[in-house]
Amino acid sequence: MNKNEDKNIKSWKKESPLLNKLISLEETFWINPNLKKYKTGIKETPLSQDNVRDAEERLKRFAPYIAKVFPETKGTNGLIESPLVRIPSMKQSLERGHQQHISGELLLKCDSHLPISGSIKARGGIYEVLKHAEELALEHRLLTKQEDYSILDSDRFRTFFSQYSIAVGSTGNLGLSIGIMGAKLGFNVIVHMSADAKQWKKDLLRSKNVKVIEYEADYSKAVEEGRIGANADPNCYFVDDENSQDLFLGYSVAASRLKKQLEDLEITIDEKHPLFVYLPCGVGGGPGGVAFGLKLLYQDHVHCFFAEPTHSPSMLLGLMTGLHDKISVQDAGIDNVTDADGLAVGRPSGFVGKIMEPLLSGIYTVSDEQLYKLLKELVDTENIALEPSALAGMIGPIKLFKEGTDYLRRYHLTEKMRNGTHIIWGTGGSMIPEEIKKQYYQRH
Numbered sequence: 001m002n003k004n005e006d007k008n009i010k011s012w013k014k015e016s017p018l019l020n021k022l023i024s025l026e027e028t029f030w031i032n033p034n035l036k037k038y039k040t041g042i043k044e045t046p047l048s049q050d051n052v053r054d055a056e057e058r059l060k061r062f063a064p065y066i067a068k069v070f071p072e073t074k075g076t077n078g079l080i081e082s083p084l085v086r087i088p089s090m091k092q093s094l095e096r097g098h099q100q101h102i103s104g105e106l107l108l109k110c111d112s113h114l115p116i117s118g119s120i121k122a123r124g125g126i127y128e129v130l131k132h133a134e135e136l137a138l139e140h141r142l143l144t145k146q147e148d149y150s151i152l153d154s155d156r157f158r159t160f161f162s163q164y165s166i167a168v169g170s171t172g173n174l175g176l177s178i179g180i181m182g183a184k185l186g187f188n189v190i191v192h193m194s195a196d197a198k199q200w201k202k203d204l205l206r207s208k209n210v211k212v213i214e215y216e217a218d219y220s221k222a223v224e225e226g227r228i229g230a231n232a233d234p235n236c237y238f239v240d241d242e243n244s245q246d247l248f249l250g251y252s253v254a255a256s257r258l259k260k261q262l263e264d265l266e267i268t269i270d271e272k273h274p275l276f277v278y279l280p281c282g283v284g285g286g287p288g289g290v291a292f293g294l295k296l297l298y299q300d301h302v303h304c305f306f307a308e309p310t311h312s313p314s315m316l317l318g319l320m321t322g323l324h325d326k327i328s329v330q331d332a333g334i335d336n337v338t339d340a341d342g343l344a345v346g347r348p349s350g351f352v353g354k355i356m357e358p359l360l361s362g363i364y365t366v367s368d369e370q371l372y373k374l375l376k377e378l379v380d381t382e383n384i385a386l387e388p389s390a391l392a393g394m395i396g397p398i399k400l401f402k403e404g405t406d407y408l409r410r411y412h413l414t415e416k417m418r419n420g421t422h423i424i425w426g427t428g429g430s431m432i433p434e435e436i437k438k439q440y441y442q443r444h
Helices: 003-015 017-023 038-044 049-069 071-076 088-098 121-139 155-161 173-185 199-207 219-231 245-252 254-264 285-301 314-321 350-356 368-382 396-403 405-410 414-419 434-442
Strands: 029-031 084-086 105-110 165-170 188-193 211-214 236-239 275-280 302-309 362-366 421-426
Touching: 003 017, 017 314, 029 314, 029 396, 029 405, 038 285, 049 071, 049 121, 049 245, 049 254, 049 285, 084 254, 088 105, 088 368, 088 396, 121 155, 121 165, 121 173, 121 236, 121 245, 121 285, 155 173, 165 173, 165 219, 173 188, 173 199, 188 199, 188 219, 199 211, 219 236, 245 254, 245 285, 245 350, 254 285, 275 285, 275 396, 285 302, 285 350, 302 314, 302 396, 314 350, 314 362, 362 396, 368 434, 396 405, 396 421, 405 414
Parallel strands: 105 421, 165 188, 165 236, 188 211, 275 302, 275 421, 302 362
Antiparallel strands: 029 362, 084 105
């Protein structure tokens, strides 16, 4: 950060009580002052519905291959998708515990239970690996788009892909999705893991013949080293979590699938029936992609909120100051140390921040202690076990009703809330070893 930006932080601290709260590690709730009407805001973004459709079509082409090599996806014909479930007991527990009524229905989108790698990263990460594999195979005339892609499950293709490497920097879950998918196709995969990555994730990757390189520094360092290593090898493809359009589009496909799930549950989303979605946020690609897809579909009828740990509020800091990736939490004196490993990101994606600036409703922060409390509560009420970072969305509706009344008034939502739907995005957890699940449960 240069001197001008340092000055910016000082002036921001004077002008913004919220920034002082962030620096004091207090839980905060921020309403985005740059949110625009959908038709105005969407014009400022470099991506469109056509880009999302292209991603959807690519995933359909790969579905026969996915169904063949990952038997757990046979039931969905090779579609990598997760359940959307009502959580009424958890809703009651939240209302009791916080003495706050939640108007509308509460649901959990269980990306924690996505097949193959058990987290939201199974969307973007797997999609980007598949896109890269398709481009290589088409370029070398080993495949046409009209063929049955299940032919990729052969020694011929595995031998071909083994000439190439894929690298990524990760706090854990993205590494899992890239590693598992890349290795299955036959690529050599190198995952650069930050200090906060959980040991079981490293062990799982190594069991799949993925090379794991560990760092004592945080996520940004792992990404930087991964990028440097990949640049030195012309046959190595780097999945850039900070700037990847392909990752972003892989996540955005979730929206049209969610729309169908809501229709199946007979839940209406329109002007009188607003949708609120609460998404845990690390570098921003996953929640940004999902939110972008939802805005394309539901426009001004959907309200997306990101959730970050009090110790890693990078996207909030980037959007609030307008500095995006030009500022890190460390620049503001925040340590970026949290048990929410998937969210332990000190510097946000500038690419995602700029896309979300006119589309995002707000961001709030949540303490690690609160995450463990919510984790235990969800097991006790609904018997669903998530990892700590995946609980960041759960407190969203309480925050909205307690601290977001200005937002509800500004957008004429107060009277519509009883017809509203709240979706908590559960981003990971089903692959956690049982022993560690127990440890998480006993933390609170």
